[in-house]
Amino acid sequence: MTFSISAHCARTGHFGIAVSSSSPCVAARCAHARAGVGAVATQNITDPTLGPKGLDLMASGLSAPQALARLRAEGAHIDYRQFALVDAKGGTAGFSGARTLGTHRVAEGEGVVAAGNLLSSPQVPQAMVDAFTAAQGPLGDRLIAAMKAAVAAGGEEGPVHSAGMLLVDKVAWPVADLRVDWHEADPIGALGDLWELWKPQMEAYVTRALDPSTAPSYGVPGDE
Secondary structure, three states, rough: OEEEEEEEEEHHHHHHHEEEEOOHHHHHHEEEEOOOEEEEEEOOOOOOOHHHHHHHHHHHOHHHHHHHHHHHHHHHHOOHEEOOOOOOOOEEEEEEOOOOOOOOOEEEOEEEEEEEEOOOOOOOHHHHHHHHHHOOOOOHHHHHHHHHHHHHHHOOOOOOEEEEEEEEOOOOOOEEEEEEOOOOOOHHHHHHHHHHHHHHHHHHHHHHHHHHHOOOOOOOOOOO
């Protein structure tokens, strides 16, 4: 029901995840990232607690493969889970449990890992990794390119209805947490449009949070 991509940008240090599914509100359950630590996608029959646990393990000094080994050893009903992790050094790890739904695959590249289940083709995750690797520009641009490549390669077996993208940088909160929680036709296209709207404003909102004096005056009543 889900395909996702988790990635690290070696140039900026950003981590990000993009994800889409036939079910609603997929990013709320599946996408987890922490600045300076890494990113974890947990999907298929999703246990959202495993995302923060994977990040805690990597924050303690474990690599993505080591953190995955711990998740597999300690997580409940692990045969139903699918993971894609990337760590602070760009190391990656992916896993599909024995009870992962339908056609499923994991593909890894330098600083990037994609995973999917109930896919129309086993080539979808590799197409995502290839598109991400070939794309230029900010991490968000590359993640959107990968998601569009997934659709072009066949995507899910059925229609997708939700999508999301999570980006973290040096601050304690996500610099982008974009969600299309339900869309009848094209949630990935809508997510791309939302990213284009947010991208030129993203850094300004971080700056204003750290230094409110930089925020513009909007001329509201009482603001003199």
